[in-house]
Amino acid sequence: MRRRLVFALICLAALGAVAKAAYTFNLKDLVGVVGGGIVVKTLAEPIDKFINEVTLNRGVKSDQPTKVVPIVSLGSGLFVGAAQVSGPAKAVAATKAVARIETTFQGRIRVDILVPIDSENPLERFRRVQGVGVSAIIDVKI
DSSP: OHHHHHHHHHHHHHHHHHHHHHHHSOHHHHHHHHHHHHHHHHHHHHHHHHHHHHHHHTTOOOSSOEEEEEEEEOSSSOOOEEEEEESOHHHHHHOOEEEEEEEEETTTEEEEEEEEESOSOTTTOOOBOTTOEEEEEEEOOO
16 A cells, blocks of 8 residues: 555656646647658658759759758757758768757857758767758748
8 A cells, every 4th residue: 555655656746747847848849840840851852843943943953963851950949941952862862851050159150050961860869971962941930
């Protein structure tokens, strides 16, 4: 009986901590990021074709394969976006996302470093995909 009471108290304490964390987290941010990621994946091919048409019409088309992938921010705040990458076919195929590393130079100049990577989850692990460049940035309004 005493074990059940202790177990119940531990469960209630854990539930309270989870509820507090869920309450303080902005649900709109979560829905925006998840929904934005789905939008990027769903519209990647049409967006890629659109960018390629625009660059062709302006006389600056890429001669290398292109692909649209999500941008994963590694700084403060939650952002949803996408990037078109271009490079050798094998390297473009290996690119799963673009990591955006946000920092400042000398405390006053904002710097966004864009790195094509081989994973959609840079918190897990990732490697830079060599030979691939970012040719366009796409922002999704949420």
